[in-house]
Amino acid sequence: MEQPRINIGVLLRRQLIPVGIALGVGLIVLIGQFISNSTLDSIVGVLVSWGAIVGAFALLLGLANLGMFHAGRILKRDAQMPFSILIVASALVVFLLVLPSGGAGAASQWVMRYLYQPLEASFLALLVFFIGSAVYRALRIRTWEMALFAISAIVVLVGSVPFMAVVSPLIPAAKEWVVNVPALAGVRGILLGVALGIIATGLRLLTGIDRPYSH
Amino acid sequence: MDTLFNSVCSSGGFCDALGVWLAALLTILVFTYLIRDTFLFRIASSLLVGTAIGFVSAVVIRNVLYPLVIALVDDIFALPGSWLAVVIDLLPIVLGVSLLMKLTPNFRGTTFSNIGLAYLFGIGAALAIGGALSGLLVPQLTATMISVAPQGDSLDWLNGLLIVIGTLGAFLAFRFIQPGDRPWQRVYDTITKGWGTLGRGFIMVAFGALLASLISARVSALVGQLYFLLHDWLNLI
Incomplete structure (x- = not known):
């Protein structure tokens, strides 16, 4: 079987340039976070501000x-076409209202206050019912872990009600203890794992082991 | 646009009244989902997506890209004395344009189109490592160590010890290693497995507490929206 030809020059160019940029920029910014030097600080400041600009792009x-996805849906007269039209139209109207002031003007505040905020708050409020049904389903699993989960949730929920301090001062105290000791320990263990995971993933990216940008 | 908006809404009452009616209508549209997944609910979700996209894109273009273009034009007019400033303004634009090349089928896989993405990944990875080290790992480890230091209350040391045991246990709960054959490896594996199982209990307590906080926040949002409907819109309470 004939082996595919590998063009080393093209391979190097395709891999080396992006990896070099990611590694070079990443190392400068990383070093800049731990070493205090005025020149380095200004270089890191410029690189990070460029990052914000590239992020905007x-x-x-x-x-x-x-836009292309929804335009495709509209052109194909898909069943979801009315919603695509609504998304594009509302995005355009809000864009034109907000663009002149950049979020600080009266029109932007009106959009935020009477359009975005009620929608977001209503969606969050709607989650109460889904959380309720999820908790009910979770409590049907009879394991010691779920028992701890339920006890902890009930203690914190009941202890958060201000009236409970009148019933017994032990209830808010129990809630404080659960939040400040066992729950804190559990969250801290998870956070330590998350931090190590972020560091490992970041180092894999910076050393070029993972190259999601050159696929 | 703001001048036009101000001239229309200068009298005050009309735009606010229209806003309250619109907000009430949108709230009811979202709550129709409690009956079932209706056409009205989809209208509300499409509006949320469209509003968010329009708002974020306008703010980013107005606050990030527009000042950059203005600065670039100013620096170009100040040439030749401002060549460094022009380069500093142009380079991120080149990186950004390289990113936009991903849209064109002919340039999608080229080295140039990967440069902007590589830059973003490099900066992102460096900031993430720095943030994880100085914002998560070191403060959490320090707080865990401080929690076992002797304190005033006689029972505080017990709480501190529980925090250390729970933190390490929760950390060990995510240990998935095949045990070795040697006796000490088996003993070590049994200890860490047992500690990890205990840690799972601490994690479940943490999840329970987080769920309770989540429920409290969502109930507050629900009460807020119901209050808005009954007070601001219908004037019933």
């Missing part, structure tokens, strides 16, 4: 992708 890329 990434948002444009996402917007273009979203």
